[in-house]
Amino acid sequence: MTEPRAVRRPEPEPATEPGGPGGSPSPARPRAARDAHPVRHLLGRRAAAGLFTLCVVSVLVFAATEVLPGNAANAVLGRTAASSPAALHRLEAALHLNRGLLDQYWLWFSGLFTGHLGHSLVNGQPVWGYAAPRLINSAVLMAVTGVIGAAAGVALGALAALRRDGWFDHICAVTALAVTALPEFVVAIGLIILFSTVVTHLLPAVSLLPPGSYAWNAPRLLILPVATLVVVIVPYIQRMTRAAMIEALESDYVEMARLKGVPMWRIVLVHALPNATAPVIQVIGLNFLYLAGGVVLVEYVFAFPGIGQGLVDAVENRDIPVIQFIVVLLAAFYVFMNIVTDVIALLVTPRHRIPR
C-alpha cells in the first residue's frame, strides 16, 4: 500500500485497450494464446535448471569427498592398511579406487540412476539399506511437523492480523520473537524438562526406535520431536502470514468488499486469504527445506534415527558412499521443493498465471 492514491494513470503504453463506449471486451490476443502456458513454461525452465544444478552438485560432492586426505580404503583399514598392502589393494579394487577419477565419477553417477549405490564402508551394508529407514523416519517427522506447523502458523498469523494491535497480536509477536531467539536444542531440552523428566513424566525423553521399526509404529515417540520442530517453524510462518494478511486486509479490494456488505468470514477467507497465499507458500516451502536437512540437533537430542543424524554419523566415520548419497538426495529435495513452491505461488496468483 505504498503507492500514492492520487496517481491513477497506469502507463506502460503498449497494448492497453481504451475500452471505448461500445463496451465490447478486448479481442483475444492470438499471439499470447500461442505462447507457452505460464505454469508449463515455469515448470519446463525450472526442471531444466534443477537438473543442471543437481549435476553440478554431484560433481562438487564427488570432488569434495575425493580431496579428503588419504583414500577411502586407507580410512577403512586404518592401521592395517600399512601392515597389509595386499588387503589395501584388494579393497582399493573393490571400491574402484584404482581407476581414473572420471571413471570413478561416472561409475558413481550412473549408479545413482541404476540403484547401484555401493556399500557402506563402515559395516558393508548396502547404502540404500542403511539410508532408507532413516529417510522414511525423517520424511514422517517432516511431513507431520510441516502440516501441523503450517496450519498453526497460518491460523495464528491470520488471527493476529485480524486482531491487529490487540492483546492477542502482542502476545503472538512477543512469543514468536522469544522462540526465534532460542536455538532449537534449547527448545527441545525445555520440552523434555517439562514433559518427560523434571516436571512431568508424560512422554518418553528419547525417541529411540527399535531397529526395523518405523516412526509410525510408535507415535508417542514422535510427539516431542514434532512439538519441538513445530515450535521452531511456527513463528516464521505466523509472522509472514500476519504481514501478508495485513496487507490484504488494508487493500482497496477488501475495503470494497466491506462496502459491498460481504460478511466478515467471507472477506477473510475469500477476499484476503487467497491474496496472502503466495508469500506464505514461499515461507512454508523454506521451512520444509529446513526440516529436511537442518534438524540434526533435534534428532540428536531425542536420539531419533533420522537422515540428519545418519549424515553426521557418516561424516564422523568417513563413510563416503553414504555421505555422497545423502547429500545428493537432500540437494534433489531442495530443488524439488523450490519448484513446487514456485508453481503453487504462480497458481494462486491469477495476475501472473493468466496473460492479459
Next chain:
Amino acid sequence: MSAAKGSIPGAPEAQGQQRRGPADRHGFRLEVRDLEIRNRRDGPAVVSGISFAVRPGDVLGLVGESGSGKTTVALALLGHTRRGLSVSAGEIRLDGMDLLRLRPAALRQVRGARVSYVPQDPSAALNPALRIGYQLREALRSHARITGDPETRVREVLGEVRLDASPGMLRRYPHQLSGGQQQRVALAMAFSCRPSLIVLDEPTTGLDVSTQRHILDTVRRLCRRYGVAAVYVSHDLAVVSELAAEVAVMYAGRVVEAGPAALLFGRPLHPYTQGLLASVPVPEGGRRLTGIPGQQPPPGHRGPGCAFVPRCALALDECRARAPEPVPLAGRTVLCLRAAETGTARAEPRPAAAVTDPPAGAAVLSVRGVSASYGPVRVLSGIDLEVPPQACVALVGESGSGKTTLARCIVGLHRDWTGEMTFQGARLARGARHRPVPVLQQIQCVFQNPYTSLNPRKTVGQIVAEPLRRFLHVPRGEQSERAVSVLGDVALGPRYLSRYPDQLSGGERQRVAIARALVAEPSLLVCDEVTSALDVSVQAVVVELLRAAAARRHLAMLFITHNLALVRSVAQFAVVLRQGEIVEAGPAEQVLADPGSDYTAQLMADVPRLRS
C-alpha cells in the same frame, strides 16, 4: 443534462422511480446533519459540521482538493471510517433511517444493498484473485432481499453499463480488463442491488475523456431511471458541473460553500470556490490559469480562525481570530465572514490569452519518420514532429496512443526505434548512454508521477544539486545558492532544501522535479503528463510555473497530456496522436477550435466543460 441520451429503448424512465416510495418527509433520499469525524475518538476533527441533502434522482457534487476530507465524508455515507477515524457527532439519514445508529449486522445488510460505492481506482478495488463474474454475483448474494435469479440480474446490469455479459467476459480476472471496463464493472456492481444512494469517489480519475464521458452518461442515466440519489466526489469542477444539481465545496474538513450548481459555478461567493473555478482550464480559450497557491492545513493544525486565511487574498485580522459560521446568502450557504463582499470582487474580466507567439527559427527538435516498438508490438509509426525554438508543442492522445513512448525515445530512455531525430541540427543517438553529455544536459525531462520520480533518500537540496554537479561542474560552495534560486523559480522557499520528498505534497514534489530539470539549463523540456496526478488547483499552479519558467529561460517545450483542456493554456502548437500515428498537427488554436479530423472533434466534444 438529458437523460434520454443514453436510455435503453423499451425501459420507461418512470418505472424505476415508482418502485421506491417517497424518500423521507422532506423528500430527501439522503440527509447528512452536522457530521463530525475525529482522528481517534478524542483527537483533532478531520471533518466537522458537514450537512447536506440529496433528492431521489439527483446528484450532489462533493468537491475540494485532496486532503479536504471529501473521501472521509463519502465513506461515512456507507457507515465506514478508515483506520483510526471515528464518527463523533452528527447523523446520516438514508430514507429516514440513521446509518450511524445501526448495529454492525444491520449495517452490513444496508451496505451494497441500499447504499453502494464506486471506488476511485477500480484496478485496486476489484479483487485480483477473483473472477469478475464472481465479484458481481457476490454483491447480489450477500443481500438476500434481491428477488429473482442473480444470473439474470448480472446480465441486466452489465447491459446497463454497456458491457458484454458473455460467459467469457464473466470468467475474466480484473487484470484482463481495460481501466474503463473495470470501472464499468464497478458501476454495474454498485447498481446491481438497486440502491437508494450511490457514492462515487472520483470514479473517472485516470480515465480517457471518451471513457469518462461514457461513465458520466451512464451514472446520470441510471440515477434518473431508478430514482437513485448520488454523491459524486471529485476535485474536477468541470466534471461535477456536468453531472450535479447541487454542489458542496469542502476545504480543510468543512463545507465552505454549498448550494445549487448553477449558482455556485455562476457566481461563487467563497474565495476558495472562486479560486477552484479560476484553475479549471477551458478547452476553447487559452486563458491564464491562476490556481490557488499554498496548501490546506492538516487536521490538528487548523488554528482558531478560518482555515483558508493563509491562501486567501481577502483575509482580515478578524478572519484569523474567529471561525466563520455558515450563513445563508444568495440561495446557498457560505462559510466566510466576508461572503457579502466577495461577490463583487469576482466581476473582473478573465485575463487575455496566456500563450504568446514564439519567434521564428530553425527547429530545436525535429523528429522524422520515427517508429518505435516494444518487442514485437509496434507502438509508434512514422511520427513527424518539430519543436520550434521557444515554443511549446502539446502532444495529445489517449492512454495507449504512444505519447509516453515518444517522450522516452526523445530523452533516450527507449532505444527500440527507427527513423531520425535531430536536436539543434545534430543527429540524436538512440540511447541516452550514447549521447554526449551536453546533449543530455540540453534535453531535460519531467515525469508523470512525482511520487516515484524523486529519490526518497535524498533531500530536495541534493536532488536539485545533482544536475549541477553532473552537467555544469558547479563548485560545491555555489551549488546550494543555485539550487535556492531555481527553487525560487518554482515558488519553493529555501527551507525546502533540507526536506525529503515524503514530507512534500504532490504539487510540491512535481515542482521539485521541474526545478531539477530547469537547474540543468536545458533548451528543451519534455513534460510527460506532469499534472495528471495533481489536483486541478495545483495543476493550474504547476502549469503557470512551467509556462513562466519556459518564457523566462527561452525554453522549447514538448508538453504531453491527455487533457485537451490544458493545451490552449500552455502550447502554441498541438499534435494529436492516436494508436501510434499522428492524426493531425498544427497551431493549437486551429487544431482545437476547428479540428480537421473526426477523432479530434470527438475528443473535444468529450472534454468535460464548466457549465455555469
